[in-house]
Amino acid sequence: MEDPALPIAVAGLRAIGLTVIEDDAAVGFVPGVRIAGGTLRYAPGATDSNLLHEAGHLAILPENLRPLAEDDLSGVWEAIRGEFQTARCADPDAPYPRADPVQRSRGDRLGVRGRAAVRARSRADYPRPGL
Numbered sequence: 001m002e003d004p005a006l007p008i009a010v011a012g013l014r015a016i017g018l019t020v021i022e023d024d025a026a027v028g029f030v031p032g033v034r035i036a037g038g039t040l041r042y043a044p045g046a047t048d049s050n051l052l053h054e055a056g057h058l059a060i061l062p063e064n065l066r067p068l069a070e071d072d073l074s075g076v077w078e079a080i081r082g083e084f085q086t087a088r089c090a091d092p093d094a095p096y097p098r099a100d101p102v103q104r105s106r107g108d109r110l111g112v113r114g115r116a117a118v119r120a121r122s123r124a125d126y127p128r129p130g131l
Contacts, residue, residue, distance in 0.1 A: 005048040038066035
């Protein structure tokens, strides 16, 4: 029996730009749904929750990395790791390895740098009860 919400989920995922294909042989980590080449493949008996779960993995990826997504997503993670390493090596002031501007500005005001700025922010934002 088909999940009555499945067609709605499929339409919604297509509306946000994901490629979703019905495939009788779809078998993946969750029953009835598989990621293959950045495409969601689902069996007619799949549940909307399983489809949406797997779609979440693709939806958070930049569009250019989606075609690398396969069942276990290891190819995507390797590509992302490579991009971060390239950014760090090419320009040490690139935004990837740096703290966000809020952390840096708070650190500057407190007279601390680096990890100390992050710790100072954490203590200021999350005081311990009773203190």
